[in-house]
Amino acid sequence: MGLTQQSTGxxxxxxxxxxxxxxxxxxxxxxxxxxxxxxxxxxxxLTGLKQHTGNWPGKTVKNAQGHYAYKDKKYxxxxxxxxxxLHANSAEEEVARDFICFGKSKVIVVVVDAxxxxxxxxxxxxxxxxxxxxxxxxxxxxxxxxxxINVDLEKLSNLLGVSVIGTNARNGKxxxxxxxxxxxxxxxxxxxxxxxxxxxxxxxxxxxxxxxAVKGRVEDRVNSRWLSLRLLEDNNKIAxxxxxxxxxxxxxxxxxxxxxxxxQKYFLENxxxxxxxxxxxVTCIIKKAEKIGQEVTxxxxxxxxxxxxxxxxxxxxxxxxxxxxxxxLGIVFWVTIQGxxxxxxxxxxxxxxxxxxxxxxxxxxxxxxxxxxxxxLGMYRxxxxxxxxxxxxxxxxxxxxxxxxxxxxxxxxxxNLDNYFKKACAHGKQALTMCMGFxxxxxxxxxxxxxxxxxxxxxxxxxxxxxxxxxxxxxxxALASIFIASSMGAxxxxxxxxxxxxxxxxxxxxxxxxxRILSKTILKxxxxxFTLELPSxxxxxxxxxxVRSIFDRTLFVLARAISVAAPAGMIIWLIANINVGGIxxxxxxxxxxxxxxxxxxxxxxxxxxxxxxxxxNEIVIPILIMSYMSTGAMLELGSMDDLxxxxxxxxxxxxxxxxxxxxxxxHFPCATTLLTIRKETQSWKWTAISFIIPxxxxxxxxxxxxxSVRLLGLI
Amino acid sequence: xxxKFIPLHLMPIGSTGKVRNLLAKDDARRRMLDLGLISxxxxxxxxxxxxxxxxxxxxxxxxxxxxxEEASNIMVEMV
Numbered sequence: 001m002g003l004t005q006q007s008t009g010x011x012x013x014x015x016x017x018x019x020x021x022x023x024x025x026x027x028x029x030x031x032x033x034x035x036x037x038x039x040x041x042x043x044x045x046l047t048g049l050k051q052h053t054g055n056w057p058g059k060t061v062k063n064a065q066g067h068y069a070y071k072d073k074k075y076x077x078x079x080x081x082x083x084x085x086l087h088a089n090s091a092e093e094e095v096a097r098d099f100i101c102f103g104k105s106k107v108i109v110v111v112v113d114a115x116x117x118x119x120x121x122x123x124x125x126x127x128x129x130x131x132x133x134x135x136x137x138x139x140x141x142x143x144x145x146x147x148x149i150n151v152d153l154e155k156l157s158n159l160l161g162v163s164v165i166g167t168n169a170r171n172g173k174x175x176x177x178x179x180x181x182x183x184x185x186x187x188x189x190x191x192x193x194x195x196x197x198x199x200x201x202x203x204x205x206x207x208x209x210x211x212x213a214v215k216g217r218v219e220d221r222v223n224s225r226w227l228s229l230r231l232l233e234d235n236n237k238i239a240x241x242x243x244x245x246x247x248x249x250x251x252x253x254x255x256x257x258x259x260x261x262x263x264q265k266y267f268l269e270n271x272x273x274x275x276x277x278x279x280x281x282v283t284c285i286i287k288k289a290e291k292i293g294q295e296v297t298x299x300x301x302x303x304x305x306x307x308x309x310x311x312x313x314x315x316x317x318x319x320x321x322x323x324x325x326x327x328x329l330g331i332v333f334w335v336t337i338q339g340x341x342x343x344x345x346x347x348x349x350x351x352x353x354x355x356x357x358x359x360x361x362x363x364x365x366x367x368x369x370x371x372x373x374x375x376x377l378g379m380y381r382x383x384x385x386x387x388x389x390x391x392x393x394x395x396x397x398x399x400x401x402x403x404x405x406x407x408x409x410x411x412x413x414x415x416n417l418d419n420y421f422k423k424a425c426a427h428g429k430q431a432l433t434m435c436m437g438f439x440x441x442x443x444x445x446x447x448x449x450x451x452x453x454x455x456x457x458x459x460x461x462x463x464x465x466x467x468x469x470x471x472x473x474x475x476x477x478a479l480a481s482i483f484i485a486s487s488m489g490a491x492x493x494x495x496x497x498x499x500x501x502x503x504x505x506x507x508x509x510x511x512x513x514x515x516r517i518l519s520k521t522i523l524k525x526x527x528x529x530f531t532l533e534l535p536s537x538x539x540x541x542x543x544x545x546x547v548r549s550i551f552d553r554t555l556f557v558l559a560r561a562i563s564v565a566a567p568a569g570m571i572i573w574l575i576a577n578i579n580v581g582g583i584x585x586x587x588x589x590x591x592x593x594x595x596x597x598x599x600x601x602x603x604x605x606x607x608x609x610x611x612x613x614x615x616x617n618e619i620v621i622p623i624l625i626m627s628y629m630s631t632g633a634m635l636e637l638g639s640m641d642d643l644x645x646x647x648x649x650x651x652x653x654x655x656x657x658x659x660x661x662x663x664x665x666x667h668f669p670c671a672t673t674l675l676t677i678r679k680e681t682q683s684w685k686w687t688a689i690s691f692i693i694p695x696x697x698x699x700x701x702x703x704x705x706x707x708s709v710r711l712l713g714l715i
Numbered sequence: 716x717x718x719k720f721i722p723l724h725l726m727p728i729g730s731t732g733k734v735r736n737l738l739a740k741d742d743a744r745r746r747m748l749d750l751g752l753i754s755x756x757x758x759x760x761x762x763x764x765x766x767x768x769x770x771x772x773x774x775x776x777x778x779x780x781x782x783x784e785e786a787s788n789i790m791v792e793m794v
Contacts, residue, residue, distance in 0.1 A: 085749035116776040119751060275744070282748040289751075290775075308778070312762060312771075321765040415780050419766035422782060428769075529746060532780040534771055 026067075026074040027186050028104050032096055032127060033111035034120050035082035036535040038139045040064075041169040042111050043079045044548070046179070061095045062449055070179045075186075078105065084119075086126045087282065090452060094237060100130055101222055102245035106186040109178070111137045114144035114151050114166070115304075115536065118293030124160065125197060125285050129226045133188075134162045135181050142168045143536070148300035156296045170541055196225075199284050202272055206232050206263040213259040221246060231260055233278050308536050315409065321416045328409075329435060332400045336439070337473070340392035347391065351384035370577075377633035378573025379566050382619060385634065386565040387558065389618040390440075393470040394554045397439040402549040406540035414532055424512035425519030427456035428532060434460075434511065437467040441669055442557050442676040444469075449680070455526035459515045461677060462690045465669040466511040466697075468503065471617035472664050476500050478621065479664075482644040483657035499661075507665050510697060522689070557672065561616055564671040568615035572623065575612075577632045586612075586627055600699060601659030601706030603651065610663065615671045620664070655715050659702045666698030721793065723758065724770060724786035731759045732791030739788040751775040752789060 033039040047066025064079040080099055081092035100108055110127055112120035117138070124136055138151055157164040163181045167174030198204070207228045214231065215224040222242075230238045231250070239250045250256060267277065314320055355376060362372040404410055410432050418428025429451045437444030444464040451457040468476060477500055485495030575585040586608060594604030605627045613620035622634035625643075628650050629635070637643045647656075668691045669677070678687045709715055720735050734756045739747055751774055752758070759773040769780040781789075 087745055087749055119775045119777050122749065122751065275740075278745065279748065279753075282745070283753045286748070286751050286753050305778075309761070316762060316764060316771075318763075318765045415764050415769065415771065416766075418764060418780070418782070419768045422768070527742065529743065530769075530782050530785060531746065531750065532769065534778040534780060 026076050027106050027183075028076050028078060029182055029186070030078050030080055030099055030103060030105040030108045031111065032080045032100065032108055032123065033082060033137075034084050034113065034123060036533060037082070037111045037113040037120065038169050039082055039111040040079065041541075041544075042109075042137060042139060042167065042175075042178075043077060044544070045169045045172055045175055047077055061091050063095075068179070070183055073183065075179075075182065078103070083123065085123060091454070092452070094241070097130075098241050098245060100127060102241070105133075107133050107135055107182050109135045109137050109182065111139050114138045114140045115147055115149055117151060117297050118289055121289035121293055122286055125289055128160065128162070129197065129229075130223055132162060133185060134160075135178070135185055136160060136162060136164045137174075137178055138164060138166045139169055141166045141173070142170070143538070147304035149304060150298045150300065152296045152298075156292070159292050159295065197284055197288055199229075200280055202267065202270055203229075203232070203277065203280055206266060206277075209263040209266065210256070210259040213253070213256045217250065217253055217256055218242075218246070218248060229281060231256075232263060233281060234274060305536070311537055312412070312534070315412050316416055321412075325413055325416055328404070332397065332404070333438065335400060336393050336397040336470075339396045343392040343395075344388055347388035348384070351388055355380060355384065373573055373577060373632065374570050378571075379569040381634055382565045382569025382572065382615070383562055385619055385622060386561050386616045389474070390471065390561060390616070391554070391558060394440060394443075394557060395550060397470070398443070398549040398553040399546045401436065401439065402545045402553075403540045403542070406538065406545050408535050408537040411532060411534050415534060418530075418532070420512070421515075422530075424515040425456075426459050426512070426515040427451045427453060427530065430456065430460040430463075430511075430515070433464060434467045434508070437464045437469060439470055440553075440557050441465050441467070441469045441673040442560065443553050445673060445676045445680055446553075452531075453527065453529045455519065455523050455528040456530075458523055458526065458681065458686060459518050461680060462518060462686065462693060463511045463514050465673065465690065465694045466507045466514065466666065468507060468665055469617065471670070473500070475617070475621050475664050476503055476661055478640065478643065479657045479661050482640050482647070483652070483654050486644070503661060503665055510666065514693060514697070518693075560675060561670075561672045564615040564675070565619075568612070568671070572612050572619075573633060576626060584630075584632075587630075590627065599706065600663070600702035601655050601709075602663065602702070603656070605650070606656075606660055606663075610667055613670075614668070617664075617670050653715055655706060655709050659706055662701050662705065663698045666694050666701060668695045719792055720790040722787040723760075723772070723781070723789040723791050724768075724783040726758075726760045726791060726793065728760045728762060728770075730793060731757055732793050733757055734789060735792050736790040737788065738790065739785070743785070743788070747785075747789065750777075750779060757794070758789075758791060 031039060031043055043064065043066065046068050048068070061081050065076060066079070067074055067076045069075070078099065080096040083090070083093045083096050086093050086097040086100070099105065108127055108131060110124050112124060124134070128134060136156070138153060138156070141151070144151060151166070153164045153166050163185060165174055165178045165181055167178055169175065199207070207225060210231060211224050211228045214228050218224065218227060227238070242248045242250050267273075315324060358376050358380065359372065362376060411429075413431055413435075414428035417431040421428050421430050430448075432450065433444050433447045435444075436447040441464050444467070445461050448457050448460045448464070451460055477496060480499040480503075481492060481496040484499045485492045488495040575589070578585050580588060590604035590608045592604070593607045597604050597607040605624060608627065609620045609624040612623050619634060622636055625637060625646065626632075626634045628646055637646065668674075674687055674691060677690045678684060681687065721732075723732065726732050734752050734754055736754075737744055737747055737752065756775065761771040761773055761778060763770050764780070769782045770786060771778050771780045772786075
């Protein structure tokens with residue numbers, strides 16, 4: 001069977017590495033690099049807002065693509081996941097390696113950190129083993145200058161044999177030159193020539209044995225020396241990738257198998273173990289990186305990182321580290337809650353004015369009342385509610401949090417807290433994803449991408465819902481103030497704050513316990529690893545942070561929430577307004593679940609409010625008010641006192657409030673979050689587990705509390 | 716000779732050691748090597764986290780925090 005280029009090459013790749021919006025003349029550029037090198041800044045500066053993100057097909061790895069024009073030609077930039085190496089077979093590394101090997105990119109731009117060149121060269125050299133269509137972009141040149149580190153770019157270019165451009169993507173320095181060089185390299189027709197890293201004699205001998213057979217198999221599609229090395233180190237994943245992308249089954253080739261066996265026999269005879277082969281490969285590359293690094297870099301100031309160390313002495317100190325961290329997070333939350341109040345009211349006012357106008361329009365044009373009900377009182381009001389409660393806090397919280405992220409502080413938080421998470425078999429970075437969860441659980445779950453170990457990432461995703469998000473805070477605060485702290489007089493606000501704080505502490509406690517249980521049970525087999533880089537502190541780019549956090553996080557989450565809230569709003573209105581035997585469907589349902597809900601210290605209406613509040617936690621209380629007042633649409637009461645009276649009339653006690661608060665903390669994630677979990681894990685199974693675990697936790701907790709309070713006769 | 720080597724997590728803060736032997740296997744070993752922890756690499760213990768673990772190390776120009784479980788698989792010679 002003749003394997004044509006058509007069936008094995010480009011066409012076969014097409015569906016796997018789908019590059020959007022590509023015209024026939026467009027040029028694909030891949031962007032590779034270590035994490036923390038400013039790679040995403042380079043990406044953003046080159047593409048501006050012309051980008052979109054998603055996942056790699058079938059992977060939980062983020063895929064960002066964007067495009068820019070240079071001299072009338074369109075360049076599509078594919079941002080590969082940030083990795084230190086292509087060796088270790090994590091999901092990120094596999095995606096990056098496969099795209100470099102099999103993707104259709106004309107040029108690979110490798111972004112490296114000028115202040116930490118030697119370490120970054122490891123990846124550069126690994127990529128150069130695969131292809132020479134490389135442009136090295138030495139970023140953070142200004143920072144290097146500040147630290148009195150000098151990088152000889154010309155020498156580096158000579159040593160590597162490829163173009164090297166110095167940039168400072170933060171202020172756009174060097175990017176025009178970068179585009180120019182990319183276009184030149186893309187046009188070059190020359191064959192890939194190999195930047196040779198010399199391995200020790202026995203390994204070279206091994207390569208010699210297999211390379212000819214490898215070449216016969218893959219021809220010019222992949223560098224044969226590189227592939228020989230991968231086969232000698234017995235890399236199974238590589239064979240899988242070849243099957244997937246080029247439809248070449250390396251293992252089925254007798255000649256090749258024979259050669260590999262011969263090489264392995266040779267290694268055995270010379271007493272070289274498989275581990276030694278792998279060690280030798282890595283060691284040779286790192287030694288070469290070291291040599292090149294030392295040749296091109298000069299440190300004029302031996303204590304160039306003194307500044308970072310001084311700050312770290314304070315921010316990670318034994319005494320101040322954790323208090324400073326709590327204070328910073330406290331400020332972020334306080335600013336968010338306080339700052340969101342006024343814009344929220346303003347938005348609500350605006351939306352309800354529009355609702356009034358819509359109603360006038362519906363009435364005057366003689367449209368039926370039920371249509372007005374479904375569209376305006378149902379759909380419009382729910383969407384308006386969700387936007388006015390969700391948007392302001394997110395628009396404040398996310399930029400603040402992104403500022404902390406951008407400055408380099410967040411990895412220090414993970415460093416400070418890792419030990420506690422380690423005891424729960426989780427990753428220190430989970431502290432960060434939980435903080436993000438306070439803003440919005442969906443955003444918290446997206447942020448779990450920063451956890452590079454698969455098991456710990458899943459733990460963080462599944463347990464994220466145990467931290468109350470912005471949508472649940474107001475409910476907790478309201479219930480705490482009107483039921484728990486109401487008898488405290490002047491101390492009411494203190495009492496309410498303390499009760500909410502207790503709920504948060506409980507949430508964190510449950511997170512840690514559940515994390516540990518998950519790790520020991522259903523997630524037992526998944527791989528786990530821990531390394532945490534503490535990058536240099538950097539002055540955050542305030543303008544860019546605001547734009548990016550609004551686009552990447554706020555609007556993204558909001559759009560997803562609206563898409564769920566709109567249909568849900570119609571359903572809520574329908575079941576509250578369709579009457580069967582004189583009673584609304586909602587009341588029938590509430591009556592049905594009431595005995596069940598009573599077991600957990602709640603009533604049927606509360607449970608129904610939680611169920612109907614699936615699209616967004618913000619609407620749980622409005623739905624509850626709607627049901628108690630037997631009105632057909634969601635509404636809010638003027639004052640806390642009215643709310644208290646309404647709840648008391650409907651048989652609430654402090655126990656009802658406590659159980660409801662517990663259930664607010666521990667119940668199924670909202671629909672937006674569930675969709676996000678599905679997207680991030682690519683699995684309905686983990687989505688279902690993320691739904692079940694908090695719900696069961698809530699039911700058990702409420703049951704225990706309600707039953708023991710009743711047994712002890714406290715109520 | 717061997718007694719002179721200590722596991723990295725026991726190296727006092729502020730001191731520097733030279734990597735002598737990696738005890739980790741397979742993927743974990745590969746990750747350590749990719750961090751640049753090959754033989755003869757200098758590693759400086761920078762600071763402990765407030766609770767004593769993990770510890771931040773200066774490795775080839777980068778600051779990397781390692782948990783004691785991982786660092787204990789890296790044998791170093793104090794210099």
